[in-house]
Amino acid sequence: MDDLSRFCCLNAHCPDHGKRNHGNLTVPARYGPNKTRVLRCRTCKARFSERKGTPLFDARLPAARVTAVLAHVAEGIGTRKTARLTGVHTNTVTRYIRRAGQHARALHDELVAFSPDDPRSAVR
Ligand SMILES: [Zn+2]
Known part of the structure; x- marks a missing residue:
């Protein structure tokens, strides 16, 4: 089940x-x-x-590899270093960072009842 x-x-x-x-x-x-x-x-x-709605949607990489890329980024490792360590292109790292960011924002909006206005969100 x-x-x-x-x-x-x-x-x-x-x-x-x-x-x-x-x-x-x-x-x-x-x-x-x-x-x-x-x-x-x-x-x-x-x-x-x-x-x-997750960073894995329509992913071409295996889930474990996407997780490895995002784990490196979450530890503060830069895009180029992450690309070298995980064996993917820098554009791929950037794409998954963006997807993870969008997912994190949606999750934040759902889970956090109230958050102060962020002036940066008005500028896109
Ligand atoms: Zn339904």
Whole structure:
């Protein structure tokens, strides 16, 4: 039995959107070399990858390699050093840093009830 307690329906129009551990998700299929799960919502019938919205979504690298890249970056190792140590291109490191940053922002917005305004977020 798959543990789906950390997942929720991602369809914004679904009545069960965002409800974790609600019992509305099933695993009708798997895909790719990592056997990534396809999740299906019983309420709205939407299907989506378990990786949707994460840095691993549509990743070409194996999950372990992406994790290694991000672990190096999280330890404060620069882009070029990370690229050399993990054997990927510097552009690849940058791409995953951006994805991880977007994911971290979305997670922050969900988990932190109130955070002060950041003037930097107004400038893009
Ligand atoms: Zn749904």
